[in-house]
Amino acid sequence: MPLASDALLPVTPTLGWVLALLLAAAVAIVALAGLSPDARTRRAPQVLRAGLRAAAQLAAVSLAIGWVVRSGWALPLFLLLMYGVAVRTAGRRITAGPAWPWAALPLAAGVVPVVLLLLLTGLVPYRGITLIPVAGILVGGALTATVLAGRRGLAELGQRHGEVEAGLALGLAEREARMEIARPAASDALLPGLDQTRTVGLVTLPGAFVGMLLGGASPLQAGAVQLFVLVALLAVQSAAVAVTLELVARGRLADAPAG
Known part of the structure; x- marks a missing residue:
């Protein structure tokens, strides 16, 4: 029951x-x-x-x-609002300078392909009651990964600026020198998603699983939905971190200029 x-x-x-x-x-x-x-x-x-x-x-x-x-026509506007707020939040968390709109790229790179795949395959119908919560989960995961990757990457570059200069002196291109320093730190942004996926069902019962059970679904159905959410989040966050790292390495996402 x-x-x-x-x-x-x-x-x-x-x-x-x-x-x-x-x-x-x-x-x-x-x-x-x-x-x-x-x-x-x-x-x-x-x-x-x-x-x-x-x-x-x-x-x-x-x-x-x-x-x-x-209101079917309001659905894309609501989704765009969610995305716009996420871009603003992520960008401002990474940098107080004018470069914050670049946060739109990692968020889009992570979320848009997954949402399109779900719509094209029919796994998620184009209805607000289903699309809004799914998109919200994916945008939220991409937001967290983008912020962590950007902040960790920039912090590491700031602390190890001398190593970047040493790489340039050895003949590395600026992107490669910055990438070597920022990559290990930025990759830590994947850890929350990895830990959540590894411990699901043992340490925590995430919201999608509990929500499905409360909605009357069987434990098997709830488990399948939760597995989909976790794997989709891994894909979304991996893409978001990779694009954020690239932007940091190329100097597109950067700290606010001094003064």
């Missing part, structure tokens, strides 16, 4: 109080432990703002998706 959706997490005033308590605890822990990269960056207010922003955005999206699902 399938579980009712509110059996897992009923939407009641108690849920609101618990969420507020958890957010306050997160803010307090970050502040007390000094979990900030430097004196100018205060992570505790960022945690608070992120939680409040998530609540507002999810409330708005919950209302908007109902309308988008019923």
Whole structure:
């Protein structure tokens, strides 16, 4: 017998109080432990703002998706909005300079081919109720991988600038010299996806699996959907990291200029 959706997490005033308590605890822990990269960056207010922003955005999206699902012409606009927000977020996380729009390339390289494959094969129909959550999962995975690869690659280049100069002195092209330094660090962006895939079913039961079960699917169906999501994410994130690394090596995605 399938579980009712509110059996897992009923939407009641108690849920609101618990969420507020958890957010306050997160803010307090970050502040007390000094979990900030430097004196100018205060992570505790960022945690608070992120939680409040998530609540507002999810409330708005919950209302908007109902309308988008019923309006076929609004679906591509909603998907473009998701993509645009992801590009802005990824780009600004990597660099504060004018190069942030280059983040559009790794996100598109990862997500677009997979979404087209799913639509062309009929595995995901062109309906908002199915396409929006699938695209959201893939865009979110590409966003995380792009940010991690870009930040790690640029940080490594900044710390080991002398080695890049040594490579240039030995006759390497600038791209090759930068690539040799940035590649190992940027490749670490694949680790969260790899760990999630390796431990699925043993350490965690991801959202797609639980959601399918709550929707009445059999455990076998839920497992198949979750496997698809994880493998698709591996493909999306691999492409995103590869393109991000190339952009970093070519100097397209770069730190903000000094001054």
